Amino acid sequence: MAAAAAGGGQTVGRSSxxxxxxxxxxxxxxxxxxxxxxxxxxxxxxxxxxxxxxLGGGFLIGSVVMIMEDSDGPxxxxxxxxxxxxxxxxxxxxxxxxxxxxxxxxxxxxxxxASSKEDGRQRGMGAGxxxxxxxxxxxxxxxxxxxxxxxxxxxxxxxLRDNKQEFSNDFDLRKPLERHLLNAQNIECVSxxxxxxxxxxxxxxxxxxxxxxxxxxxxxxxDMVSFIRSLKAMVRTSNAVAVxxxxxxxxxxxxxKRWQHxxxxxxxxxxxxxxxxxxxxxxxxxxxxVGFLHVHKVAQTNSQVPVILEASTFxxxxxxxxxxxxxxxxxxxxxxxxxxxxxxxGSCSSSSQASQLDF
Amino acid sequence: MxxxxxxxxxxxxxxxxxxxxxxxxxxxxxxxxxxxxLLKRALxxxxxxxxxxxAQPFSHYDRVLRKMGCNLxxxxxxxxxxxxxxxxxVRLYGDIQRAMDxxxxxxxxxxxxxxIDxxxxxxxxxxGSVDDVLDFLHYCVxxxxxxxxxxxxLIHEDIYSSEEGVGLLLHLRYIADLxxxxxxxSTGLAADVHGQLSVVNNYTFREQRPKAQRIWNFHFxxxxxxADFFYPGSRH
Numbered sequence: 001m002a003a004a005a006a007g008g009g010q011t012v013g014r015s016s017x018x019x020x021x022x023x024x025x026x027x028x029x030x031x032x033x034x035x036x037x038x039x040x041x042x043x044x045x046x047x048x049x050x051x052x053x054x055l056g057g058g059f060l061i062g063s064v065v066m067i068m069e070d071s072d073g074p075x076x077x078x079x080x081x082x083x084x085x086x087x088x089x090x091x092x093x094x095x096x097x098x099x100x101x102x103x104x105x106x107x108x109x110x111x112x113x114a115s116s117k118e119d120g121r122q123r124g125m126g127a128g129x130x131x132x133x134x135x136x137x138x139x140x141x142x143x144x145x146x147x148x149x150x151x152x153x154x155x156x157x158x159x160l161r162d163n164k165q166e167f168s169n170d171f172d173l174r175k176p177l178e179r180h181l182l183n184a185q186n187i188e189c190v191s192x193x194x195x196x197x198x199x200x201x202x203x204x205x206x207x208x209x210x211x212x213x214x215x216x217x218x219x220x221x222x223d224m225v226s227f228i229r230s231l232k233a234m235v236r237t238s239n240a241v242a243v244x245x246x247x248x249x250x251x252x253x254x255x256x257k258r259w260q261h262x263x264x265x266x267x268x269x270x271x272x273x274x275x276x277x278x279x280x281x282x283x284x285x286x287x288x289x290v291g292f293l294h295v296h297k298v299a300q301t302n303s304q305v306p307v308i309l310e311a312s313t314f315x316x317x318x319x320x321x322x323x324x325x326x327x328x329x330x331x332x333x334x335x336x337x338x339x340x341x342x343x344x345x346g347s348c349s350s351s352s353q354a355s356q357l358d359f
Numbered sequence: 360m361x362x363x364x365x366x367x368x369x370x371x372x373x374x375x376x377x378x379x380x381x382x383x384x385x386x387x388x389x390x391x392x393x394x395x396x397l398l399k400r401a402l403x404x405x406x407x408x409x410x411x412x413x414a415q416p417f418s419h420y421d422r423v424l425r426k427m428g429c430n431l432x433x434x435x436x437x438x439x440x441x442x443x444x445x446x447x448x449v450r451l452y453g454d455i456q457r458a459m460d461x462x463x464x465x466x467x468x469x470x471x472x473x474x475i476d477x478x479x480x481x482x483x484x485x486x487g488s489v490d491d492v493l494d495f496l497h498y499c500v501x502x503x504x505x506x507x508x509x510x511x512x513l514i515h516e517d518i519y520s521s522e523e524g525v526g527l528l529l530h531l532r533y534i535a536d537l538x539x540x541x542x543x544x545s546t547g548l549a550a551d552v553h554g555q556l557s558v559v560n561n562y563t564f565r566e567q568r569p570k571a572q573r574i575w576n577f578h579f580x581x582x583x584x585x586a587d588f589f590y591p592g593s594r595h
Contacts, residue, residue, distance in 0.1 A: 222487045229413075229483060236416055257518040258479065260386045296386065302422035304392045305581050308550045 033090030034061070041301045044092070044241055047082025050326035054314065055265065055298055056307065059083075059241045063264035063299040064232045067245040068256075073271035075291045075316060076245040077109075078324060083243055085110040221255045228262050264299035269316065291316040293326055368588035369396070372558035372575035373537055378503040381535035383516040383528075387543035388554035390513055392581045394476055395420070397511050399429040399585075401472035407462035408472040409455055413480035414513075426583045448485070448495040455499070459508065473499055475512035482527060489527050500534060516540065536562035541579070552578045556588065 035043045035057055043058030046065075052058040059065050069076045087094045088110065096106065228244070235242045248256045248268075260266055270292045293314045298307035314326040373380075380397065384390025391414075398420070401408045412420060421431045459471050475481065478492070485491040502508050512531075519528035532538055538559040544552060558575040578594075580587045587594075 222483065225483050226486070229480065233416070253521050254518050257386065257515065257520075258483070261479065261515050261518070266386070302419055303426070303583060304395055304423050305583055306389065306553055308548055308553075312548065 033086070033092060039301050039303065042239075044090075045086050046079070047084075047086035048079070048324050048326065050314075050324070051079075051293075054295065054309065054326060059243070059265065060299040060301060061239055061241055062236045062301075063241060064228070064235055064262065065241065065243045065265040065299075066259060066263035066267070067243065068248045068260075068266070068268040069245065070248060070268075070270055073247075073269065073291065075269045075271055078290075078316075079267075079269070080243065080245060081110050082324060085112075089113060221252070225255060225258050225262070228259060232262055232264075260296070263297060266296040268294045268296060270294070288317045288319070289315045290318055368575070368577050368590075369393075369539075369556070369558070369586075370400075372560060372572075372577075373539075374560055374562065374571070377536035377560070377562040378509045379500055379535045380509065380511040380537045380539065381531055382511065382513045383538065383540040384513065385515065385517040385542060388541045390539070390541040391476065392579075392586050393539055393541065393556075394474060394511065394513050395423050395427060396586060398472070398474055399424055399427050401470070401474070401509075401511075402429055402431075405469040406472060407459075407469055408474055409458045411451075411455075411473070411475045411481075413484065414476045427585055448491055452495060452498050456502070459502070459506070463506075471506070471508040473502070473508065473510045475510075477513035477515065478527070478531065479515045479518055492527065493530060496531070497534075536560075544578075551580060551594065553581050554579060555591075 033044055035045075037043055037057045041057065042061040043052070044061060045052050045058045046055070067076045067079055084094060084096065084107075231242055234240070244263075246259070251259065272289050272291050293316050295309060295312045295314075298309065300307055311328045313329055315329055317325050317327060319325045382390045382393045382397075384393075398408060398410065410417075410420065417431075424431045455473060459473075462469070462471055478496070481492050481495070482489065496510075496512070499510050503510050514528065514531060516528060519525050538561070540557045540559075541554050542557070543554050556575075556577055556579045560571075560573050560575070577588050577590050580589075
């Protein structure tokens with residue numbers, strides 16, 4: 001886009017530079033599913049629009065994303081599935097390695113794209129009802145909840161939707177991904193139970209691909225760290241993103257730290273127990289929450305400045321049991337009344353929870 | 360280390376003359392910025408440096424230092440040692456010596472700095488053999504006492520906090536003249552203060568100037584073109 005020329009008569013300050021294309025326009029000319037950002041960064045979507053937003057664009061290409069989960073919670077698989085499904089939708093080559101015997105079967109669990117019409121209507125309605133519901137309560141609201149009215153909620157969902165559908169999709173976790181999409185795809189699956197998987201994975205040519213890793217059981221700790229280091233070097237020089245999930249109970253604490261230092265983006269998920277009466281009292285909307293997501297590190301290109309997020313802990317929810325949303329945790333006021341909970345189908349971006357959890 | 364471009368709290372704490380500098384960091388408070396700053400200062404004033412880059416590709420350092428006003432490509436000698444580390448530490452040491460000799464020719468005034476990012480990855484490259492890593496580092500330390508050379512390395516302190524692996528960290532703390540430790544604030548994350556830095560200066564202590572301040576504690580904030588150092592609460 002050329003810089004706006006000052007009116008014909010005033011050519012005093014005419015510059016020979018032209019402004020660089022704004023990111024959202026450029027994305028249509030690059031590969032599908034890749035968004036450009038400042039500083040030469042390029043992102044692919046994680047499959048969860050909220051997470052993309054939190055991380056400032058998505059997963060950085062050339063970075064290693066690590067997702068830790070304590071004990072054997074299954075929620076990291078939700079993130080993996082969304083990531084893989086997003087890759088399939090954008091027709092990007094995929095490599096999946098997991099500890100199961102038939103890793104190809106995992107593909108059957110990938111979610112389908114949520115039908116946008118239904119979703120769009122939902123969002124439009126959601127914003128409407130929540131503002132209606134809120135109007136009557138506004139007089140009663142205490143000042144501390146003002147945060148809800150600012151921030152993400154203000155952006156019009158309608159205009160963002162077009163851009164968003166290109167870059168990241170909502171996934172309907174109840175429906176499996178269409179077969180034909182999977183078959184037409186360059187997807188490799190590797191089972192880490194068979195012998196020398198480290199060698200196999202290192203031989204793969206990776207260009208514009210997503211890669212996922214399950215936990216590798218049969219190799220020494222040092223081999224695995226070394227592998228991750230080589231993987232990181234490989235991913236850096238190619239158009240790839242590596243997403244690695246592991247339960248941090250399997251690694252010793254010192255190796256766990258080594259892995260964490262190697263990660264460019266580090267997330268951890270904590271499962272919320274199903275029947276915790278304490279938590280049910282503290283958190284409204286507890287039934288929908290499946291876990292907490294904590295962001296430890298966010299990848300940066302070519303910069304030494306760390307990324308400090310406004311909030312780093314989010315609740316992971318299954319909205320209407322179909323799509324994953326991440327919401328900020330809000331602190332309740334001192335009187336602990338908890339606040340009235342807004343309609344369950346409320347706005348998808350700002351948190352409607354009153355929480356007494358200190359963080 | 361010569362303190363060109365100093366004049367801030369860090370150069371004051373580091374003083375003059377330390378040959379072996381150890382930078383410790385944690386996941387919550389990465390210390391690479393200190394390496395970048397020391398590299399920039401090492402190259403200023405006609406010095407030369409060899410960077411053993413295990414953690415990031417050369418382009419990363421190039422771009423980061425460019426924002427700090429230092430053009431690494433100009434200073435770059437052939438054979439940047441990034442990517443896959445050589446199998447043999449002996450060979451690596453030979454490379455370092457050659458690089459150092461190459462920088463010696465003609466110009467004798469500049470100081471040579473060997474920078475390692477990072478020592479924990481050296482251990483990974485050695486498949487956990489702490490002895491090999493220590494031998495290699497000891498050789499590098501002898502270089503500093505023979506010629507006008509200094510050694511700066513980064514190590515991740517939180518990896519060694521359990522009983523099993525403390526050996527390497529403690530040993531290196533002992534041989535270091537200067538230990539710069541980056542840690543997160545106990546109050547958590549903040550946009551204005553990225554962490555706290557503690558500098559333990561054994562060098563001035565050993566030089567038998569016991570009145571000189573040995574331990575420094577202050578806060579830091581990392582910027583694109585460097586870092587700010589300030590005492591707690593002294594920023595507006």
